[in-house]
Amino acid sequence: MVLHHWVDFISASVKNARMLNQNLPATPANRLKVMECLLGHGFMARNELGQKTGLSAATVSETVSALMSEGLVVAQKATGSTRGRPAQVIGVNAMAGHVVGIKLSMHEATLAITNFAGEALGSTKIAHPPGGLDATQSAVRIGDGVLQLIGAAGLSAGDIAGIGVGMPGFVESASGRCLWSPVFAQGAESFATWLSHITSIAVAVENDVNLVTLAERWFGEGRGVDHFMVITLEHGLGMGLFLNGELYAGPNGLAAEFGHVIVEREGALCRCGRKGCLEAYVSDGALARQAAQLMERPIPADGLEVHELVDEMTRRALQGEPALRILIAQAGLRLGRETANIANILAPQRIIVTGEAMRAEDLLMRPFTDGFHGSLLPMLREQTQIVWHKTSDEVWAKGAAARVLRAKFAGPR
Numbered sequence: 001m002v003l004h005h006w007v008d009f010i011s012a013s014v015k016n017a018r019m020l021n022q023n024l025p026a027t028p029a030n031r032l033k034v035m036e037c038l039l040g041h042g043f044m045a046r047n048e049l050g051q052k053t054g055l056s057a058a059t060v061s062e063t064v065s066a067l068m069s070e071g072l073v074v075a076q077k078a079t080g081s082t083r084g085r086p087a088q089v090i091g092v093n094a095m096a097g098h099v100v101g102i103k104l105s106m107h108e109a110t111l112a113i114t115n116f117a118g119e120a121l122g123s124t125k126i127a128h129p130p131g132g133l134d135a136t137q138s139a140v141r142i143g144d145g146v147l148q149l150i151g152a153a154g155l156s157a158g159d160i161a162g163i164g165v166g167m168p169g170f171v172e173s174a175s176g177r178c179l180w181s182p183v184f185a186q187g188a189e190s191f192a193t194w195l196s197h198i199t200s201i202a203v204a205v206e207n208d209v210n211l212v213t214l215a216e217r218w219f220g221e222g223r224g225v226d227h228f229m230v231i232t233l234e235h236g237l238g239m240g241l242f243l244n245g246e247l248y249a250g251p252n253g254l255a256a257e258f259g260h261v262i263v264e265r266e267g268a269l270c271r272c273g274r275k276g277c278l279e280a281y282v283s284d285g286a287l288a289r290q291a292a293q294l295m296e297r298p299i300p301a302d303g304l305e306v307h308e309l310v311d312e313m314t315r316r317a318l319q320g321e322p323a324l325r326i327l328i329a330q331a332g333l334r335l336g337r338e339t340a341n342i343a344n345i346l347a348p349q350r351i352i353v354t355g356e357a358m359r360a361e362d363l364l365m366r367p368f369t370d371g372f373h374g375s376l377l378p379m380l381r382e383q384t385q386i387v388w389h390k391t392s393d394e395v396w397a398k399g400a401a402a403r404v405l406r407a408k409f410a411g412p413r
């Protein structure tokens with residue numbers, strides 16, 4: 001009896017271990033590594049995938065099999081394959097499904113529909129009505145836009161795997177709950193529920209800068225870089241962190257609130273209600289306030305007015321108006337210095353600067369670079385590269401779509 005017991009125990013343990021070994025390689029982390037690599041570099045042979053991801057041949061094989069059985073990855077014949085070279089390459093199955101990404105900014109919403117390879121099939125913009133925005137009314141307008149976009153692509157709501165929404169403000173990653181967003185005068189937390197109700201599609205909400213960081217990693221300037229920072233400058237100032245090969249958002253998605261680092265005690269009033277935040281000196285909102293004073297005009301009341309005023313001031317500054325050029329240069333210099341302070345702590349390989357403020361071109365970039373290099377530790381100078389990404393809103397919307405893809409690619413929990 002005792003012997004039988006042990007035999008049963010050992011054989012059960014061996015069986016369990018075998019099952020564990022079979023199941024272990026296709027972990028969510030390995031699946032994401034493989035999908036990220038294939039999205040970033042396109043079709044490749046299995047051994048190249050192993051080299052690029054650092055995964056063993058057995059893990060690559062196991063993970064790819066799992067992804068293939070779900071239709072997320074496909075194999076095709078390698079072009080120009082010669083003797084001794086693999087005849088087959090694998091890549092993302094772009095036609096496995098479709099997702100919708102939405103970027104909400106202070107003056108409009110940008111919508112994009114993409115396939116599973118992140119290729120945009122269509123996009124559109126919906127302007128917010130003037131004045132304070134109610135989240136429910138906004139969900140109705142945007143939901144309508146989503147359904148039109150899907151229809152224009154020859155698809156129906158049932159073909160869409162999910163909607164990702166990038167929203168400025170404080171958003172808890174896990175719950176997708178928006179704690180506060182400057183976009184909505186009221187009801188920010190109910191936006192996702194309403195949008196899902198109107199479209200009959202699942203909605204995931206995330207902080208917009210985290211999504212841009214994901215988009216840079218998958219489709220942009222962060223491909224193949226394991227330590228980078230993203231600075232987004234437009235109506236607000238945001239930061240995204242990609243550290244040790246992973247998005248770092250803190251335990252609840254609220255990390256890296258660079259815009260709300262206090263740089264002046266009792267300084268200018270910030271949108272968050274506190275005084276002296278960096279954002280209150282360098283963002284479009286800050287520039288609009290300063291330009292309005294200079295031009296002796298009323299301070300803009302909403303996102304649309306800020307957008308229009310900063311567009312005008314930038315145009316005039318680019319044409320040569322000295323006082324306006326100085327405003328932009330001061331913002332650039334300050335932002336460059338504060339960015340260096342963070343870089344001195346995190347030592348990233350790359351800093352990607354993006355957002356609508358890039359329209360000021362060298363008026364912003366040159367002082368930023370001067371301020372940055374003036375404050376960066378000399379030993380980091382060699383390794384730290386600044387990249388200006390004059391991105392369109394569509395890339396941000398693709399990041400929102402990537403949020404949904406990421407959950408799909410990671411697999412069932």
Ligand SMILES: [Zn+2]
Pocket residue numbers: 259260270271272273274277279
């Ligand atoms: Zn603030």
